[in-house]
Amino acid sequence: xxxxxxxxxxxxxxxxVFLAPEVFQLHGEEGLLYTPAVPGDRLxxxxxxxxxxxxxAILVGEEVAAGDG
Amino acid sequence: xxxxxxxxxxxDYASRPDPYPLYAELRAAGPVVRQxxxxxxxxxxxxxAALLHDPRMSADERSRTAPAPYEGTRDASxxxxxxxxxxxxxxxxxxPFGPPHSPHRVDAMRGEIARITEELxxxxxxxxxxxxxxxxxxPLPVIVICRLLGVPREDxxxxxxxxxALVATAxxxxxxxxxxxxxAGDRAGAExxxxxxxxxxxxxxxxADDMLSxxxxxxxPSLRLxxxxxxxxxxxxxIAGHETTVNLITNGVLTLLRGPExxxxxxxxxxxxxxxxxxxxxxxxxxxxxxxxxxxxxxxxGTTIPAGTSVMLALASGNRDPLRFxxxxxxxxxxxxxxxxxxxxxxHLCYGAPLARIEAQTALGALLPRLxxxxxxxxxxYRQNAMLRGPRHLRVRM
Amino acid sequence: xxxxxxxxxxxxxxxxxxxxxxxxxxxxxxxTGALTVVGDEPHPPYxxxxxxxxxxxxxxxxxxxxxxxRRDPDAEWRLGVAATGLDPLxxxxxxxxxxxxxxxxxxxATGTRARPWxxxxxxxxxxxxxxxxxxxxxxxxxxxxxGPRRVLVIGAGFxxxxxxxxxxKRGLEVTVAERGPxxxxxxxxxxxxxxxxxxxxxxxxxxxxxxxVTALLGDGAGRFAGADLSDGTRVEAxxxxxxxxxxxxxxxxxxSGxxxGPRxxxxxxxxxxxxRYGIVTDDVFVAxxxxxxxxxxxxxxxxxxxxxxxxxxxxxxxxxxxVSPGPLRRPHLSLPVFWSTQFGxxxxxxxxxxxxxxxxxxxxxxEAGRLAxxxxxxxxxxxxxxxxxxxxxxxYRHLIETAAPFPPPPGAADxxxxxxxxxxxxxxxxxxxxxxxxxxxxxxxPDRRLMVVQPPG
Numbered sequence: 009x010x011x012x013x014x015x016x017x018x019x020x021x022x023x024x025v026f027l028a029p030e031v032f033q034l035h036g037e038e039g040l041l042y043t044p045a046v047p048g049d050r051l052x053x054x055x056x057x058x059x060x061x062x063x064x065a066i067l068v069g070e071e072v073a074a075g076d077g
Numbered sequence: 078x079x080x081x082x083x084x085x086x087x088x089d090y091a092s093r094p095d096p097y098p099l100y101a102e103l104r105a106a107g108p109v110v111r112q113x114x115x116x117x118x119x120x121x122x123x124x125x126a127a128l129l130h131d132p133r134m135s136a137d138e139r140s141r142t143a144p145a146p147y148e149g150t151r152d153a154s155x156x157x158x159x160x161x162x163x164x165x166x167x168x169x170x171x172x173p174f175g176p177p178h179s180p181h182r183v184d185a186m187r188g189e190i191a192r193i194t195e196e197l198x199x200x201x202x203x204x205x206x207x208x209x210x211x212x213x214x215x216p217l218p219v220i221v222i223c224r225l226l227g228v229p230r231e232d233x234x235x236x237x238x239x240x241x242a243l244v245a246t247a248x249x250x251x252x253x254x255x256x257x258x259x260x261a262g263d264r265a266g267a268e269x270x271x272x273x274x275x276x277x278x279x280x281x282x283x284x285a286d287d288m289l290s291x292x293x294x295x296x297x298p299s300l301r302l303x304x305x306x307x308x309x310x311x312x313x314x315x316i317a318g319h320e321t322t323v324n325l326i327t328n329g330v331l332t333l334l335r336g337p338e339x340x341x342x343x344x345x346x347x348x349x350x351x352x353x354x355x356x357x358x359x360x361x362x363x364x365x366x367x368x369x370x371x372x373x374x375x376x377x378x379g380t381t382i383p384a385g386t387s388v389m390l391a392l393a394s395g396n397r398d399p400l401r402f403x404x405x406x407x408x409x410x411x412x413x414x415x416x417x418x419x420x421x422x423x424x425h426l427c428y429g430a431p432l433a434r435i436e437a438q439t440a441l442g443a444l445l446p447r448l449x450x451x452x453x454x455x456x457x458x459y460r461q462n463a464m465l466r467g468p469r470h471l472r473v474r475m
Numbered sequence: 476x477x478x479x480x481x482x483x484x485x486x487x488x489x490x491x492x493x494x495x496x497x498x499x500x501x502x503x504x505x506x507t508g509a510l511t512v513v514g515d516e517p518h519p520p521y522x523x524x525x526x527x528x529x530x531x532x533x534x535x536x537x538x539x540x541x542x543x544x545r546r547d548p549d550a551e552w553r554l555g556v557a558a559t560g561l562d563p564l565x566x567x568x569x570x571x572x573x574x575x576x577x578x579x580x581x582x583x584a585t586g587t588r589a590r591p592w593x594x595x596x597x598x599x600x601x602x603x604x605x606x607x608x609x610x611x612x613x614x615x616x617x618x619x620x621x622g623p624r625r626v627l628v629i630g631a632g633f634x635x636x637x638x639x640x641x642x643x644k645r646g647l648e649v650t651v652a653e654r655g656p657x658x659x660x661x662x663x664x665x666x667x668x669x670x671x672x673x674x675x676x677x678x679x680x681x682x683x684x685x686x687x688v689t690a691l692l693g694d695g696a697g698r699f700a701g702a703d704l705s706d707g708t709r710v711e712a713x714x715x716x717x718x719x720x721x722x723x724x725x726x727x728x729x730x731s732g733x734x735x736g737p738r739x740x741x742x743x744x745x746x747x748x749x750x751r752y753g754i755v756t757d758d759v760f761v762a763x764x765x766x767x768x769x770x771x772x773x774x775x776x777x778x779x780x781x782x783x784x785x786x787x788x789x790x791x792x793x794x795x796x797x798v799s800p801g802p803l804r805r806p807h808l809s810l811p812v813f814w815s816t817q818f819g820x821x822x823x824x825x826x827x828x829x830x831x832x833x834x835x836x837x838x839x840x841x842e843a844g845r846l847a848x849x850x851x852x853x854x855x856x857x858x859x860x861x862x863x864x865x866x867x868x869x870x871y872r873h874l875i876e877t878a879a880p881f882p883p884p885p886g887a888a889d890x891x892x893x894x895x896x897x898x899x900x901x902x903x904x905x906x907x908x909x910x911x912x913x914x915x916x917x918x919x920x921p922d923r924r925l926m927v928v929q930p931p932g
Contacts, residue, residue, distance in 0.1 A: 010543040012522050016784035016812040019865040020821060022176045026431035029180040036177065036819030037168070037845075037863045041529050044522060045539035052348075053184075059351035060434055062426060064416055069543030072495065072519035072552065130869040132838055132847075132887035159888030161839070373886035384886075424866050 009046045010071050011054060017065040024057035024066060032057060080106035081113045084389060085251045087366075093459035093466060096365070097406065100394035109380040114251055115143050116387045117380070122398035122418070124377050125390045129423040133372050134388070135159050136425055140370040142385030152305060154313035160424060167428065169302055170310045173291030174225075175431070183431045186221065190435055193220050194443045201475075206454045209471040213444075214326035215319070218436055222318030225432075226311060227287025228276060236272070239265040240316045248462045249366070249389070270308035273315070277307055288314070314429070321363040322433045324467025326440045327457075328361035329354070331471060332408055333441070334453055339410050344445050353410040354437045358396075358419025360408045363433075365393040366464045367421060392418040393466075451475045480798045483508045486568050486576050487550075488558045489584030490514025492522070493763030493786040497582050498548035500794035510550040511576055513568065515585075517555035518609060524783060526612035527634055528816060531641035533620055537613035558585070561731040563759065579758065580797045583728075583740060583748065584790065586764045587721035587781060592629075597691035602699030603715045606634060615716065619645055623713035626650070627702055629688050631658035633815045635718030636671065640817040643678045650681040650710045652688050652702070663824070663860055665901030666834050667848055670841050670862065674818040683708075691715060721781055723765050733759065739767040739779045744806040746793035762786065762793040768807060772875065773830045773857065782813040810872055814865075820844065823865050826858030826875040833897035835882045837871075838889050839864060846891070847871065850900055851881025 011031070013024075020038025024031075031050050032042045046054050046068070058066040078086070080102065086092060087099050100120055103110060108121025119125055128134050136157050138146040155166040172178040197216055201207050223230045242265035245258050277293040284290035289311060295301040302310060333340040343349055367390045374384050382388060395418045397405040402412075420427035427433070457468035485501060487494045490512050498512055514520075522540040529535045553570070560569035567575040589605035592598035602623075604615045619626070619642060626642045628635045631653035642649040655661060657668035658675060675682040687705045694700035701711040725735040733756075734741040734749040740761045741749040746768070748759040761768075763786040767777040788809040796804040815822045831850035837859075839846030847867050850858035856879045859871030874883055882897050 010541050012542055014784070014787070015524065015814045016782075016823075018814070019868065020863075021426055023431055023434075025176040025180050026183045027434070029176070029184050033180065034177040035816055036821060038865050039816035039819065039821040041525070041532075041534065041816065043529070043535050043539075044525060044541070045535065055348065056351040056434070056438070059355050060431070062416065062420070062422060064414060067543050067545065069545065071541035072544055072548075127869070127873060130866060132867055132870060132889065133884070135888055137888075161843070161889045164845075164889075371886070372888060373884065375884075375886075 009048075009051055009054075009068060010044055011042065011046055011058075011069075012044065012067050013040060013042055014065040014067070015040065017063045019063055021062045023060040023062060027057040027060055028053035078102075079113075080110045083110060084112045084114075084116060084118050084249075087391070088249055088251060088463040090459075090461060093461075093463065094456065096393070096463075096466070097397060100391055100397055103391060103394055104398060107378075109377050109382070111380070112251070116251070116389055117382050118389050118391060119377065120391045120394035120398070121378065122395035122401035125392065125395040125418060126422055128369060128377065128388070128390060129367075129418075129421060129425070131375070132160070133375055134369040135372050136163070136369060138368075138370075140372060140385065141387055144387065152309045154309045155428075156313055156317070156425065163424065166302070166306060166310065167424075169300060169306075170314070170428070172295075172300065173288045174428075182225075183435065186225070186432070187435060187439070189224065190217075190221055190439050191443075193217060194439050198443055198447070206472040206474050209330045209473055210323065210327050210468060211470065214330070214440065214471075215323045217326065217440055218322035218433075219319040221432065221436060222315060225288055225318075226315060227280065227285055227289040228273070228315060232272075236269060236315060239269040239272075240320065241265075243269070243312075243316055244320055244462060244465065248464055249368075266312065269312050269315075270305075273311040274304055274308045277304075277311070317427075318429055318432070320465055321427075321429075322436050324363035324465060325354075325357065325433060325437045327468050327471050328363070329357050329437060329441045330444060330448065330473070331453070331457065331468065332357060332361055333445075333448055334451060334473065336408055339408060340445065340448055342410060343441075344449070347442060347445070349410050350438050350442050351434075352412070352415070354434060354441065355415050355417065355419075356408060356410055356412045357437070359402070359412070359415055359417030360396070362393050362396055362417070362419040363465060363467060364419075364421070364427075365466045366391055367425075392421065447475050448473075480580075480800060481505045481507055483579035484577060485510050485580050485582070485797065486578040487512045487582045487584060488568060489582075489586055489763065489765070490516070490520055490552065490554060491584070491586055491763070491786075492520060492542065492783065493584035493586070493790040494582070495520040495542055495544065495548070495790075496787050497584060497762055497790035497794040498550050499545045500791045501798060502546060502548055504795050504798045506794075506798045508579075510548065511553060512548070512550045513553045513556065513558055513570065513576070515555070515557035515571075516608060519552065519554065521609055523607070526609070527606055527637040528641065530612045530616050531619060531638060532644055533616060537609050537616060540609070558727050561728055561733070561759075563731055563733070563756070566758065580760065581758060582760045582762060582790075582793055582797065583765060584761070584763045584786075585724040585727070586786075587723050589717070590719045590722045592691065592717045592719075594691070597693075598717070599697075600691060600693050600699040600715075601697055602713055603691060603717065605717050606638065607721070615714070618714050619647060623647060625710070625712040626714045626716065627652065627688075627710050627712040628716045628718055629702075630718035630720070631655075631671075631675070631682070631684075632662065632718060632720060633659065633813075633817075635716070636675070636817045637815060638716050638718060639675065639680050640678065643680060643818070648681070649679075650683065650712065651675060652686055652704060652710070653682070653684045654687050656684055658682070658684075660901070661829075661903060663828050663848075663902075664831065664834060664850070666836070666841075666898065667860055667862070668901075670844065670846075673841075674820060674844075678818045721764070723779075725765065738777075739765050741767045741777060744769055744771075744808070745796050745804050746789060746807055747796070760793040760797055762789040770827075771808070772810070772878070773827050776827075776830065778811065778827065780811050780813075782811055784812045785809070810875060812868075812872075821863050821865060822860065823868050824858065824860045825868050825872045826850065826856075828858040828860060828900070829902045830857045831900040831902055833881065834900040835894055835897045836891040837883055837894050838867060838887045838891060840891055849874070849881070849883050851897065854881050855879070856881045856883055 246262035
């Protein structure tokens, strides 16, 4: 699974960092960096983080399956 | 009825079980409505959200000129301070609790929260209806916040009394003389702060794995709370830590008992629990009202609110605003796009939100199997408080 | 085109963020026809912002930033093959492999590429990089991990500054050469560029402003060894990153008759492409970094934005309009927003800072490194930039959207001492930003009237 955070929406509430600190990190007070490829054993926490985001900026999903058709 | 009496009607104890029709009346009359006492009441989601992000809106009671703030001895915590002081104190308070300095603290408590939950469930009475509040939803967050701060659990009766007195001062009762309530709050606050400072002092040089230890043993003077700041901050965390989550968990149980189809669904799809807790925070938020004070005259949705006026933001009304949430009066466990106001928004967004989320998810998840076929023994009595709204008891036959 | 706009053949050229979000939105909007997405890179859509941050820090591999989908776009993906031409009369997209794809409606989202170092031989030196693609990032990250003695970054815009920040975080020596008086000055103007310069220097960057790089030097064996600067100094370094901005991928449209040039493809607020004559098409749409579109809040100026958020928002509008009859089409009106994380600080911008004549520091202070700067143009608020104050952005967004008077109303509890004292914004004059080709008209008969375009010298 992959995640992408819409950092234009992010306001640095850091709820995701609290709930899944191995995947999301704050650099400084509100700069969010994250691991886009979610390890399987962290998926549940990432889903919690996505649910908790006050601005609903975290998208969890599969990559495009790039075979033709 | 006169929309100018809405705040009085909302805070009337008789409205506690179901204030939502009054919020609908507020949004229809508003979204901004001046009350008889000069207070302004705001009920629309977009207006509330904008005001919570507006740097001209003060959270500090002392910004208020009408009605004048109570001249007491209580020092304000960061909950009721503005930037830059709010930012400084909240950042220092965050150091031992969350990112960027302590990102793993809350996550690392999951195991302990689950264990405490299981212990409480194992001790539930079998010979009488379970009181979800006293037997479960109250003790869980209290034990957790005690553990986190470093407060002995045995002292709970003492700080419960202080907390009750202080929370009463945070309530609003338009038209009532609250001088006695405020005085009692002053006494309780002073005793609680003294108690917490004493606990912190005992950890000086002998740090344990708790936040009081971290506060008192901070080596960098520029990152250290003064004793007064430490006491005020710790008091805030202790009180907020157990006056709000109890409502979230109890409201959750009540919502699931009243909607057995949701209970069934969550049992089938436990992965929905995080989303369901967010929906709960929208549908039955633990905090219904927050006060702000404009520092200059501001215009909201065509209404000018004079500087210094008390403005009550009805978070629970914003959460039910059909202009923001489709079918707002329905509980939808997997509601998408749920930017609710259950924890507020902006710089004052609830400090303990991640902890409350984990506690509520853990508590409700563990309770789900036991709620099957359970039913409330009665319509629950509510606590007096209109701002921190929740049942006082919820007796359930399991 | 006849019949239901939700049927037929749609081709999307460009398989990055805008192309993907458009494809998803087409399906969300009920498009049931054949959908083909063409991309010149061999990878499924991936996210680029982490490439200059997490990837250069060594926290995550370059090939791990694949974008998650919101829904299955049910598309045929033609990846690793570039579009080389467009025949708007026959409605066909020509591909590098010789094939041509027929379409009923076309979306162009070909984005940009890194502007290369102008001297190809110097650019070919081993150790000289640009940063745009997954491969660029993987190569650069590997070099940074190997511990070069010094990295030279040419250009202190957002990408260059983020690269310098990542290098310092890794403990590498960095020299940044910037033509302007300070970093980010072209994007944010004078006030914040001074803070940006301070951030560079506080973090140990060897920042050289007001200089250009005159030559990249090899070691005789084809490896980059250093560079000469216009002030006569020489920088010795093992790695060079050329961060001189982006070039829009429009060359494939040279014969298409579309209004495509160095600043992008002009389109209307509904994302429909213009021809060179300024006539709007009805079957060719544009979205993302490659587009130029008019925005009513900024004097209907044609904006070209290289912003993540604009790619998403514009792709959604374009896709919606591609499958909607005229009266149901929407304008692309969202406010430009972007962010940058560098030197442990979070910079967020809303509105168009370059569309300004004055600024005020409305909240916080430069000294604290935490502030909100508001930009105004002719007495209206047009932009705001926050540093570590992202929770204020929505407030300023509202001021911009409501064309609030500038300087903004006072009253913030943490208002700066100088909140009522606007200073010149010191940004490039919007009127001077143009690099338009010279256009001349020829012919006399109405159906023979032609336009001749001379590319800018």
